Amino acid sequence: MTDLAMGDLGAFVRRDATGGGRLELLVQGARCAGCMSKIEKSVLALPDVGASRFNLTTGKLAVTFNSAAGDPGLVMRTLEQLGYRASLFDPSVARAQEDREGRDLALALGVAAFGAGNAMMFAVPTWAGLFGQELSPATRQLMYWLAALVATPCALFAGQTFFRSAWASLRRGQANMDVPISIGVLLTLGVSFSEVLQHGAHAYFDAAVTLVFLLLIGRYLDHKLRLRARSAARDLLALQAPVAMRLDDAGRTHGVPVAEVRVGDRVAVAPGDRIPVDAEVEAGSSDVDNAMISGESASISVGPGDRLHSGALNLSGRLILRATAISEDSTVAAVARLMEIGAQARGAYVRLADRAAALYVPVVHTLALATFAGGWILGLGPREALLRAAAVLIVTCPCALGLAVPAVQVTATGRLFRLGILVKSGAALERLAEVDHVVFDKTGVLTEGRPRLVNPTPALIAMAAPLARASRHPLAQTVAAMAGPGDVAHEVIESPGLGLEGLIDGRRARLGRAGFLGVKPGCGAETELWFGFEGETAFRLVFADQLRPDAAATVSALRALGVSVEVLSGDLAGPVGLACQQAGVTDWRAGLTPLEKAAAIEALKARGRKVLMVGDGLNDAGALSTAHASMAPGTAVDASQNAADLVFTEAHLDSVPTAIRMARAARKRALENFAFSALYNVVAAPLAIFGLVNPFVAAVAMSGSSLLVTLNALRMSFEGQRR
Amino acid sequence: MTIVLLLAPISLLLALTGLGAFWWTLRSGQYDDPKGDATRILDDHLDDGPGA
Numbered sequence: 194m195t196d197l198a199m200g201d202l203g204a205f206v207r208r209d210a211t212g213g214g215r216l217e218l219l220v221q222g223a224r225c226a227g228c229m230s231k232i233e234k235s236v237l238a239l240p241d242v243g244a245s246r247f248n249l250t251t252g253k254l255a256v257t258f259n260s261a262a263g264d265p266g267l268v269m270r271t272l273e274q275l276g277y278r279a280s281l282f283d284p285s286v287a288r289a290q291e292d293r294e295g296r297d298l299a300l301a302l303g304v305a306a307f308g309a310g311n312a313m314m315f316a317v318p319t320w321a322g323l324f325g326q327e328l329s330p331a332t333r334q335l336m337y338w339l340a341a342l343v344a345t346p347c348a349l350f351a352g353q354t355f356f357r358s359a360w361a362s363l364r365r366g367q368a369n370m371d372v373p374i375s376i377g378v379l380l381t382l383g384v385s386f387s388e389v390l391q392h393g394a395h396a397y398f399d400a401a402v403t404l405v406f407l408l409l410i411g412r413y414l415d416h417k418l419r420l421r422a423r424s425a426a427r428d429l430l431a432l433q434a435p436v437a438m439r440l441d442d443a444g445r446t447h448g449v450p451v452a453e454v455r456v457g458d459r460v461a462v463a464p465g466d467r468i469p470v471d472a473e474v475e476a477g478s479s480d481v482d483n484a485m486i487s488g489e490s491a492s493i494s495v496g497p498g499d500r501l502h503s504g505a506l507n508l509s510g511r512l513i514l515r516a517t518a519i520s521e522d523s524t525v526a527a528v529a530r531l532m533e534i535g536a537q538a539r540g541a542y543v544r545l546a547d548r549a550a551a552l553y554v555p556v557v558h559t560l561a562l563a564t565f566a567g568g569w570i571l572g573l574g575p576r577e578a579l580l581r582a583a584a585v586l587i588v589t590c591p592c593a594l595g596l597a598v599p600a601v602q603v604t605a606t607g608r609l610f611r612l613g614i615l616v617k618s619g620a621a622l623e624r625l626a627e628v629d630h631v632v633f634d635k636t637g638v639l640t641e642g643r644p645r646l647v648n649p650t651p652a653l654i655a656m657a658a659p660l661a662r663a664s665r666h667p668l669a670q671t672v673a674a675m676a677g678p679g680d681v682a683h684e685v686i687e688s689p690g691l692g693l694e695g696l697i698d699g700r701r702a703r704l705g706r707a708g709f710l711g712v713k714p715g716c717g718a719e720t721e722l723w724f725g726f727e728g729e730t731a732f733r734l735v736f737a738d739q740l741r742p743d744a745a746a747t748v749s750a751l752r753a754l755g756v757s758v759e760v761l762s763g764d765l766a767g768p769v770g771l772a773c774q775q776a777g778v779t780d781w782r783a784g785l786t787p788l789e790k791a792a793a794i795e796a797l798k799a800r801g802r803k804v805l806m807v808g809d810g811l812n813d814a815g816a817l818s819t820a821h822a823s824m825a826p827g828t829a830v831d832a833s834q835n836a837a838d839l840v841f842t843e844a845h846l847d848s849v850p851t852a853i854r855m856a857r858a859a860r861k862r863a864l865e866n867f868a869f870s871a872l873y874n875v876v877a878a879p880l881a882i883f884g885l886v887n888p889f890v891a892a893v894a895m896s897g898s899s900l901l902v903t904l905n906a907l908r909m910s911f912e913g914q915r916r
Numbered sequence: 917m918t919i920v921l922l923l924a925p926i927s928l929l930l931a932l933t934g935l936g937a938f939w940w941t942l943r944s945g946q947y948d949d950p951k952g953d954a955t956r957i958l959d960d961h962l963d964d965g966p967g968a
Contacts, residue, residue: 226955230962249952296942303942307935311928332917339924 205265205281205450206258213243216256216265217282220272223252228277235271242268254279266448292420298413301351305406308347309399313892315340316399320889330392337389337396344398345382352378352405354412370550370595373557377586378404384583387576395580400587400891407899408595415599418606418619437469438462440513458516464666468505472514474498479510480666492720494706504811509666509687544620545860546598549867553594557874561585564882577884584881587891589874593898597866600906605859608910613843614852621838624822625853626860627803631751632794632816634808635762635769638826638846639744639776642809644671644720644736653732657724659697660685660704668722668736669693669704692722701727738768741846744776750850756805761790763812791815807849809833824849862909866902873898 206214223232229247236245236256241263247254256268265281272279315336322328352375359371378401385396438446440459451469454460459475462468468481478496483505492508495501501514561582568578602619609616616622633639644667646654658676661669663685682695682702692705703725707714710723710731725731741747748758760781762769769783785793794816797804806813806820809829817823817836825837826844834840841848877894880886886894941947956962 226959229952229955230959233962247952248949249955250949299947300939300942303935303938307931311931314927315924332920335920343928 206263208261212261214258214261214263216258216263216268218254218256218268218272218279219282220247220252220254221278221280223247223249223277231275232272232277235275236268239264239267239271253282295413295416295420298354298409298416301354302406302409302413304347305351305402305409308344308351308402309406312340312344312347312399312402315343316888316892319396322394333394334389334392337385337398340396340398341386341389344402348378348382348402348405351402351409355405355408368550368554370546373550373554373586374404374408374595376558380583381587384579388580391576393576393580395584395888397583397587397888397891400888400895403892403895404587404592407592407895410899411596411599414603415619418599418603421606421610454516456516456518460514460516462507462512462514464507464509464511466507468501468503468507468514470503470516471501471518472503472516473500474512475515476513477510479512480508482506482508482667502811508668509664544598545623545863545867546594549594549597557586557589557878560589560878560882581882581884584884584886584891585878588877588881588886588894592895593866593870593873593902596899596902597870597906598863600903601859601862601866601909604906604909605855605862609839609852609855612848612851613841613845614848615840615842616852617838617840621822622856622859624803625805625838625856628756628805628822628853628856630757630759630797630802631805631807631849632797632820633758633760633778634806634810634813635760635764635772636738637809637828638807639760639772639778640738640740642738642828644668645739646671646675647735647737648733649675650732653724653734655679656697657702657704657732657734660693660695660702660724663687663695664693664704668720671736672722672734697726703727703731738772740772740775741844743846744772747846747849748777750847751853754850754853756853761785761793761816763787763790763810787812787815791819794819805849805853808837824852859909862906866905869902869905870898 206216208214220232223229226249229249232247232254233245236242236254241259242256243259244257245254254272256263256265269279269281318328319333319336319340322333355371355374355378358369359375362369362372381397381401381404385398385401388394388396437449437451437454438461439449439454440446440461446461454470460469460472464479474495474497476497478494480492480494481501482492483502495512500517503518564585565578565582568581569575573581598619602622605622606616606619636642654672654676657672659680659682661672661676662679662681664670664673664687680697682693682697685693685695687693688705688709692703692709694701694703696702703710704722707721707723710725712723712725712731714721720736722734722736723731724734751758758778758780760769760773760776760778762781762783763785764783766783769781773779773781782793790812794804794806798819798821803821806816806823807825808814808817808823809826810833813825813829814833814836817825817833822839823837824839824841825833827834827840827842829837829840839852841852873894877886880890946953
């Protein structure tokens with residue numbers, strides 16, 4: 194963080210014509226009014242800052258600079274001093290966050306609500322006329338004209354979303370849900386006009402605009418769901434700080450977005466940071482953790498000339514690297530290609546609502562056509578026959594269908610969101626509900642992904658702790674954390690990639706690799722540290738990646754859901770076998786390459802299994818996008834989070850069964866809603882065919898069915914509370 | 917019946933005013949930060965208008 198704040202972060206400022214600029218940051222931990230005023234005032238007091246505005250709802254701070262001298266690094270340091278962690282937003286990403294579509298939809302919803310309410314005001318007196326109340330034809334005519342005046346422009350304006358989508362779909366030679374909706378709205382308006390012109394008693398202006406209003410509610414909910422998931426996913430990625438520290442010719446570091454690193458650039462990587470792009474070590478030596486890339490749990494030591502993959506974690510020493518690939522090429526090309534193929538396969542997935550529409554459209558349109566033709570042939574006359582055909586289209590309107598799925602999915606994802614599980618799309622939830630086989634990655638998913646001491650001897654830990662406290666190396670920090678606060682050794686010298694040397698109570702001691710202490714390394718692939726005082730026996734500290742505490746419970750919970758469990762890992766057979774034995778998984782394979790992982794998933798798919806892949810590393814990205822559904826923990830690399838359908842931010846593995854349970858419940862509710870819509874249509878269609886539907890019945894039936902479907906969806910809010 | 921001819925336009929005008937007000941709130945970004953706006957009004961030093 195300190196390194197980052199010192200660099201030049203100009204690339205994150207969106208410049209304007211006057212030389213000033215705009216910067217967007219994600220600020221964590223600010224929740225109250227006090228935080229908001231503290232942040233805004235402190236940032237505003239900085240030189241060259243023209244405005245600072247904190248959005249408490251989204252946690253984003255927008256800073257406007259008056260001149261080119263405005264310093265983003267100073268803003269970040271100020272926030273850090275106030276105690277908030279700030280991450281920068283890429284300007285291109287920040288711009289994409291403006292929600293134009295949402296505003297347009299909200300306006301359309303407002304116009305439709307106005308139209309529905311006011312058309313209803315003129316329609317109600319005419320309904321009175323339907324029940325034998327006194328209403329002269331002239332008054333009815335006036336009311337209809339007034340209703341037409343309000344409803345027609347409103348329905349045409351608010352319905353644009355549906356008309357455009359229907360037109361686009363027809364031009365591709367398909368019929369989506371918006372085609373019957375558009376036909377329904379336009380035909381209803383047309384028939385109503387012709388009725389009023391011929392002084393008829395049945396005009397449906399209010400029904401047309403109410404239909405648009407109800408359907409827009411569903412559309413708006415769907416949009417909000419996608420928006421929330423998208424922006425939450427972007428926040429997660431911003432937290433991973435996509436900044437590389439580039440060195441210029443004078444040796445100074447500049448923070449640049451990773452995407453701007455070119456082949457041949459020199460990049461500095463501090464201990465604890467990830468390697469930004471594929472690169473070769475130019476200077477420095479260190480230990481590197483490849484767990485994210487290959488799944489191997491043991492770290493390797495690197496020095497000048499060694500090649501590193503992006504995503505690897507630098508553990509101990511500062512490294513100077515020369516980039517050998519740009520960011521987009523840095524993920525292994527094969528993995529990227531696999532991800533693309535997977536995404537295409539997923540694009541072909543037909544959503545529940547579209548499957549319902551494929552059934553609904555031909556049936557209802559044939560029925561309406563048959564009513565018209567049959568009525569005319571049986572002697573009703575063309576006008577009455579057309580009116581009945583229109584009534585069929587109106588009462589069987591897909592209102593409930595259009596609301597059935599979005600209402601359920603918004604409620605379900607809202608609940609999952611509060612449980613720390615982020616769902617990227619409604620389709621993802623539908624696919625997750627169909628899963629019957631779960632494949633876990635080992636490192637970082639089944640296990641915690643960081644080393645724990647296997648042989649904790651309190652006396653030994655207490656002896657080594659003063660040295661361990663002086664280092665940022667993760668293994669040393671594990672020892673220091675176990676010992677708790679205490680003294681720090683004096684005159685500590687850290688040799689990157691080797692270990693530490695220092696004085697503890699006046700005695701010289703070393704903590705580090707076996708070679709650093711002059712002893713023989715222990716056998717096997719275990720991660721180890723040695724500790725000893727000068728001239729005395731050295732002691733061995735063995736580390737291993739521990740199983741997550743809830744791994745075994747998760748596996749049995751999944752079995753209880755009727756889902757089989759398998760582990761596919763890139764790690765060695767020893768640690769994988771041990772972890773699987775502890776977690777209760779009998780089906781496992783070790784030493785797999787990313788390609789083999791994806792191929793294993795393909796093979797399962799070919800046998801007709803619906804696979805859920807849970808993985809976090811770069812080696813899982815291909816498998817994640819090949820699988821029917823996928824989940825990744827919030828600690829996963831960017832590529833995996835992008836490939837996954839769901840991201841769980843809580844450190845609990847039981848998020849997996851919870852999400853499956855919720856997805857299945859959502860599917861059940863959606864199907865219930867479809868069943869209800871079908872039942873309603875079965876009752877309403879014959880009524881319309883035999884001319885028993887009047888504008889009043891149509892209005893009540895339409896609103897009633899939509900309300901019922903929405904209420905059924907809201908029952909999802911209580912789902913999953915009884916676990 | 918003449919009263920209807922008078923009342924109908926008046927009620928429509930009132931409703932249109934409401935719709936116009938809704939359009940204005942949308943355009944001026946008053947739904948962008950509901951949580952923040954609720955607390956801004958309580959602090960004299962904060963800018964209490966909606967964000968740009």
